Structures are given as structure tokens and as C-alpha cells.
Amino acid sequence: MAKRVKVRKWIQIIFFTVAAFIAVNHSLAEVGKPIPLIGEASLHAICPFGGVVSIYNLLTTGSLVKMIHESSVVLMIIVFLSALIFGPLFCGWICPFGTFQEWISRIGRKLFKKRYNTFIPYKFDKYLRFLRYGVLIWVLIMTAWSGKIIFADYDPYYALFQFWTGEVAVTAFIALFAVLGLSLFIERPFCKYVCPYGAVLGLFNFIRIIPLRRNVSTCISCSACDKNCPMNIPVSKKKKIIDHQCISCFECTSEDGACPVSSTMEFNTKKLEEK
Amino acid sequence: MRIKAKTAGISFFILMLGGILISMAADYWATEGSKDPLKYTDGEFAGENNPADIRGSYSMDDVHNAFDIPVETLTAAFGLSHEENPGSIQIKLFEEIFGIVDGKEIGTDSMRYFVALYKGLPYVAEEGTALLKPAISILRKEGSMTDEELSLAAENAVSLETAEINETATEDHDDTVLMEIKGKTMFSELYDWGLSKEDVEKILSMPAGARTMSVRDFCIANGIEFSTVKEPLQELLDNL
Ligand code: SF4
Ligand code: SF4
Numbered sequence: 302m303a304k305r306v307k308v309r310k311w312i313q314i315i316f317f318t319v320a321a322f323i324a325v326n327h328s329l330a331e332v333g334k335p336i337p338l339i340g341e342a343s344l345h346a347i348c349p350f351g352g353v354v355s356i357y358n359l360l361t362t363g364s365l366v367k368m369i370h371e372s373s374v375v376l377m378i379i380v381f382l383s384a385l386i387f388g389p390l391f392c393g394w395i396c397p398f399g400t401f402q403e404w405i406s407r408i409g410r411k412l413f414k415k416r417y418n419t420f421i422p423y424k425f426d427k428y429l430r431f432l433r434y435g436v437l438i439w440v441l442i443m444t445a446w447s448g449k450i451i452f453a454d455y456d457p458y459y460a461l462f463q464f465w466t467g468e469v470a471v472t473a474f475i476a477l478f479a480v481l482g483l484s485l486f487i488e489r490p491f492c493k494y495v496c497p498y499g500a501v502l503g504l505f506n507f508i509r510i511i512p513l514r515r516n517v518s519t520c521i522s523c524s525a526c527d528k529n530c531p532m533n534i535p536v537s538k539k540k541k542i543i544d545h546q547c548i549s550c551f552e553c554t555s556e557d558g559a560c561p562v563s564s565t566m567e568f569n570t571k572k573l574e575e576k
Numbered sequence: 577m578r579i580k581a582k583t584a585g586i587s588f589f590i591l592m593l594g595g596i597l598i599s600m601a602a603d604y605w606a607t608e609g610s611k612d613p614l615k616y617t618d619g620e621f622a623g624e625n626n627p628a629d630i631r632g633s634y635s636m637d638d639v640h641n642a643f644d645i646p647v648e649t650l651t652a653a654f655g656l657s658h659e660e661n662p663g664s665i666q667i668k669l670f671e672e673i674f675g676i677v678d679g680k681e682i683g684t685d686s687m688r689y690f691v692a693l694y695k696g697l698p699y700v701a702e703e704g705t706a707l708l709k710p711a712i713s714i715l716r717k718e719g720s721m722t723d724e725e726l727s728l729a730a731e732n733a734v735s736l737e738t739a740e741i742n743e744t745a746t747e748d749h750d751d752t753v754l755m756e757i758k759g760k761t762m763f764s765e766l767y768d769w770g771l772s773k774e775d776v777e778k779i780l781s782m783p784a785g786a787r788t789m790s791v792r793d794f795c796i797a798n799g800i801e802f803s804t805v806k807e808p809l810q811e812l813l814d815n816l
Contacts, residue, residue, distance in 0.1 A: 306581045308581050308582050308585045309581060309585065312585050312588075330664065343607075346607035347607070370606050370607055371599075371604050371605060371606040372599075372605055372606060372607045374604075375595055375596060375599040375604065375605055376592075376595075378595065379591055379592050379595040379596075382591060382595075383587070383588050383591050383592075386587070387579070387584050387587070387588070390584060390588055394584075394585065394588065395588070445788075446764065446787070447762075447764055447787075447788070511577070511579050549584070551581040551584070554581070556578075556580050556581070557580060557581040557582075558581075564578075567578050567579075568578070568579040568584070569577065569578045569579070570577045571577070
């Protein structure tokens, strides 16, 4: 099994637990028995994507979309800032649904070994990856049009953390099971093809202050980075890796990830050959 | 500058905590909707909290804080005194607990109605809204409404026993299909149901609000009594 970035794993566990706690506590608060100290925030309150879908409403009516609160706007700004510096760290480190898919992928890896996450040829796959921008446009238009968080009805993340409440639409459950099933073959299928928030954050890869770089003079072309990239990015073919699907997971890097040669694959503001 | 995974992780934590703290200091951080109702804008009661803006997400404690009515009084009025932790009961649960009783509705609007009568504030309840009998006895003793208002409320009151028998009356209640105008109905829903913007504006006698605004919020903001708009709109919908 390839080396995994340990600190990332821990941060993922922490945020997954926090989200689960908040979801459960909100349900307890509704029946008058909240866990003390956590407050009664709902899952919507800690979703930075709520801020994104609210932008239009905020500008036109001065109010947020129903059920979204100011905390979402604050978190959206924080996540955008972090993405501007480090790229979509949120996807690779924080998003509980990304984490959930990674955990399921462990089963897939056991089942298919090296064939895991390689079933769709990249030459087709790279085009399929643009699907999530279609989803993003649809979500933004529909939310602006209706003033409601319409994506919740199709959101597998919402289904996962609210399945006990009776508030989840059947469509969201279907989406959750589809993601569960697909995660046995593909790593992070929701992130790659559907997630509208991942789509927004992915764009920051084009302007991020600290990009991923490969030192072509020390690289031994072993392709360890390619094989370890959950998003199937052909990392070893490029010098500066600018790809809208990178989730800044550090799994390909020399220091923390799969690259066996030191200082060869790094997130660095400067060109590696110049060091 | 080279960034290691640890640095990135720690930076994110700092950015997040810092951002949240700054927004808290600026009084912007809120994980729940505001529980301060809008105030009357003019007339005798200008500046006082308007019960018309009580929402389903308010708990008994929130109503107590906004209108200074003891939680015990509120829960007694709705027959909920025996509940554990009564202050945290949310008003939206009324629809589930009581729902439609004898063709009348005990829901969020019942709380608005009760508060208005109790405090002697002007409010016209939605058609079909009723109070429970215990609420009437409380109002008789402690309320600030006129005798006329009290007798009207008493006439429409429903008994607690009937209410409990009808516990599941609102199950599977789908308000999109029913095309029923409620407090949360937005302009966009009116249009989706088939009303034209002109129809709506004729009734409002002014340009309609943004699609995503609720008709009730629009009325409150423009000093229009919601019920005077609701009825003709409902009539239009019924005749579609
Ligand atoms: S792409 Fe979406 S689901 Fe995947 S990690 Fe990012 S935000 Fe989460
Ligand atoms: S390129 Fe590297 S950092 Fe980006 S997603 Fe792939 S493995 Fe993670």
C-alpha cells in the first residue's frame, strides 16, 4: 500500500466527526435535548457552499437563501482564501463527503488492487470531468430562481448526514447509494463528476499562489505520483501541474507522499530547478 | 517557498479560526436565523416587536425573549406544560402535534395570534387559524385584547382533547399540490402555480417583491396587512 499523508488523514477524521456531531446535535436540539456547548447549528450553517449559492440572493434581495446563515458566508470566504493560496485544500482535507468516499475506496482497493481507479481510460475521463461545471451552472441558476437550496434534494452528502431525519428526498438517497457503489471502482466519483462546490474550488488551481511543481532534472519517471493521485492527474508529464481537478492532497509529493526522490515533487512558489 | 503537508494543514486551521473569530468580533457570525422579529414601522405600536414575524423556527424561549410572555404561559396555552424542556419546543412542531382540528389549523399562526391578543397588539390571523381552549382561559385572565377580540377567538377555539385525537391529521400534507398560500409562500411559488405578475401586483396595488421573497415578509416590510392580500390571492388560485 502506498504511503499516505498522515496529517491529512487526521484532519479528515476531525472534520468528519465535527460534521457528524453537528448533524446529530441539531436533531437532538429539535426535540429539546441538545448536547451542551455545541449550540444548535444545522448542517447548512457549516456548509461553505451555502454561501456560494446565496451570492445572487444576497446581491439582489439582501438576504441569504432559506436555511442558510451568515456562518456559511464566512466559511465560504475562508475556504476561498485558502484555495487562493493552497488550491482546493478543502476538498482534499476537510470536506466530510470527500473523506467518506476515500474511506469506501479502501474497500475498492482491497477488491481490485492495482486496477482500482483505472477503469475509465483517461482520454475519455478527462472530458467527463467537466460534467461538474454543468451541475454547478444548473445549481446556481435554480437556486437564484427559486431562493431555496434545491441541491439538497439531490445531495448525497446531505443524505449521509441526515438520513435519520425523514427530511431527505428519495433522489438524494439514490445519489448516495450511487456514490457508494461507484466508490468501489473509482476514487472520489462524486468529486470528479458531480460536486458543484468542487467545480468552483477547482478553478482556483489556475490562480493558486503555491502551485505543484516537478523537478524535471531529478525526476526518475517512475510514475509513482501518477499512480497515487486519487484524481488520476498525469502528474509526471508536466513541469508545473495546473489541473482543475487537483485537490491538494499532497499524495504525490516527495516530502509527504509517493514520490521516492527528495525535493522532486513539491508545492513551491519557485521553480524547482532554480533552487 | 516550499510548503509541506503539515504547514498547509496548520495554516488552514489558523485561517479558519482567525476568520471565525474576526467575524464573531464583527458580530457577523451566526449559525442560526435571527430570532428578533421585525418591529411595527408606524402607528401607535411603532418600534414594538410585531408578532406577525414569529416564525416556525422560534422556540418558546425565543417568543418569551421577544415578547416577554412567560414560557409557562405559552406552553400552558398550547397544552404542552407537561413536556420536558418546554422552552426549547419549536413552534413549527405545532403542525405535527396538532395540525388541522375540526377544519381549523393550530400552527405557527396560532402562536402569532395568541401573542397578539395577549399583548394587545394589532394582528389579523390567517383564515382558519384557531387557538386551543386553555389559551382562551389564559387570555381571559391575563390578556390585553378587547372583549370583542376575545369572544371571536373563543368562538373559534378548539378543545385540547379533539386536538390530541387528530394528532396525525397533517401527515403527507403537501402544500405545493394544494396551492395554499401560507406565511412562507414566495412570489416565485405564486408564479409557478399559474398567477401572473400583473394579477399579483393588482392585488398588492404596488410592484411585487423579488421572486425569492415571501409574500408575508413583503407585506410586513411594506406595511400591508398580510391577510388582506392573502385572501384575494387564494381566491385567484382557487379559480385557476
Ligand atoms: S470535490 Fe466536492 S465532494 Fe469532493 S472533496 Fe471537494 S467539495 Fe468535497
Ligand atoms: S496532483 Fe498531487 S496533490 Fe493534486 S490531487 Fe493529484 S496527488 Fe493530490
